[in-house]
Amino acid sequence: MENIESKAVFSSEKRKISLVIPFYNEEEGIRNTFHEIEKHIGDSRYEWEIIAINDGSSDKTLEVLGDIAPSGYTISVVDLSRNFGKEAALSAGLCQATGDAIIPLDADLQDPPSLISDMIQKWEEGYDVVLAKRLDRTSDSVLKRYTAAAFYSVINKMSEVAIPENVGDFRLMDRRVVNVITSLPETRRFMKGLFAWAGFRTTTVEYVRPARAAGDTKFSGWKLWNLALEGVTSFSTIPLKIWSYIGFLVAIGAFGYGALIVIRTLIFGIDIPGYASLISILLFVSGLQMVGLGILGEYVGRIYMESKNRPPFIVRSVKSRQK
Ligand code: UDP
Numbered sequence: 666m667e668n669i670e671s672k673a674v675f676s677s678e679k680r681k682i683s684l685v686i687p688f689y690n691e692e693e694g695i696r697n698t699f700h701e702i703e704k705h706i707g708d709s710r711y712e713w714e715i716i717a718i719n720d721g722s723s724d725k726t727l728e729v730l731g732d733i734a735p736s737g738y739t740i741s742v743v744d745l746s747r748n749f750g751k752e753a754a755l756s757a758g759l760c761q762a763t764g765d766a767i768i769p770l771d772a773d774l775q776d777p778p779s780l781i782s783d784m785i786q787k788w789e790e791g792y793d794v795v796l797a798k799r800l801d802r803t804s805d806s807v808l809k810r811y812t813a814a815a816f817y818s819v820i821n822k823m824s825e826v827a828i829p830e831n832v833g834d835f836r837l838m839d840r841r842v843v844n845v846i847t848s849l850p851e852t853r854r855f856m857k858g859l860f861a862w863a864g865f866r867t868t869t870v871e872y873v874r875p876a877r878a879a880g881d882t883k884f885s886g887w888k889l890w891n892l893a894l895e896g897v898t899s900f901s902t903i904p905l906k907i908w909s910y911i912g913f914l915v916a917i918g919a920f921g922y923g924a925l926i927v928i929r930t931l932i933f934g935i936d937i938p939g940y941a942s943l944i945s946i947l948l949f950v951s952g953l954q955m956v957g958l959g960i961l962g963e964y965v966g967r968i969y970m971e972s973k974n975r976p977p978f979i980v981r982s983v984k985s986r987q988k
């Protein structure tokens with residue numbers, strides 16, 4: 666009985682929406698970002714919360730975040746002890762968020778806050794996840810477009826869960842979905858994959874991704890490559906398994922070639938041994954072995970790091986303000 670009553674009280678309360686924004690050296694853009702977001706979080710049917718994560722910025726990001734005067738929402742600034750990377754910063758934000766729906770978005774306004782109301786509408790219709798899908802990639806460089814397309818085609822062939830293409834971390838998630846994500850024990854987190862892995866009733870809204878509002882991208886080619894590796898290794902073991910088949914094929918080839926030499930010797934007599942073919946086969950096969958070992962290493966390294974069980978991020982302080 667008591668339970669039903671408390672539920673009734675709860676349902677008469679406003680539902681809360683949390684925006685989770687990671688900041689890494691974004692001092693130039695912060696004020697403008699908040700200014701822009703404030704235009705879209707005025708709906709008084711909801712309670713609003715912004716979780717700003719300072720991911721170990723070396724500029725004045727933390728100070729500027731501390732100066733933001735919230736109007737009509739709560740702001741919590743989560744300061745991490747150093748730069749842990751966007752995936753970890755997002756995890757920190759999700760842990761801190763208390764909303765009934767949670768929306769991660771980038772600090773550079775590339776995830777347009779004007780989409781928030783459409784997302785909430787879909788959520789109210791009963792969807793647990795509302796993905797924001799990019800209609801085109803014209804705001805990316807040609808190289809990034811091609812490498813992103815290649816990445817999605819590779820990972821979606823190998824991974825058991827389909828990771829939607831042209832969808833970033835920008836999405837609305839119901840509290841139930843976020844509870845699943847935050848309860849996962851793994852410390853190395855490829856968020857896009859984890860979000861897809863969680864499942865739930867999903868729908869999509871579409872948008873055109875604008876260029877970065879201020880500052881430069883924080884993702885170098887090398888960082889993106891490592892993120893891609895992280896994605897593939899956390900969601901597929903095919904790169905490991907494929908070596909049995911490659912080994913099998915090489916063994917069949919070697920057997921066939923051996924048989925050929927025996928037959929040739931029987932028919933034509935003893936041949937002068939071929940140095941060139943010997944060395945090229947030797948190098949080819951040892952090259953293959955090293956690639957196989959390297960891939961094995963990628964996984965073993967990750968098992969090693971995961972087995973240490975270190976937390977994915979360390980929170981230095983959390984400061985909340987409200988008005
Ligand atoms: N970011 C972060 N930690 C990092 C790198 C990036 O928190 O180590 C944040 C960054 O401040 C931004 C978001 O992640 O809010 C996306 O970064 P960026 O816009 O540089 O990525 P891109 O849009 O170029 O892929």
Ligand code: MG
Pocket residue numbers: 771773775877882
């Ligand atoms: Mg960006």
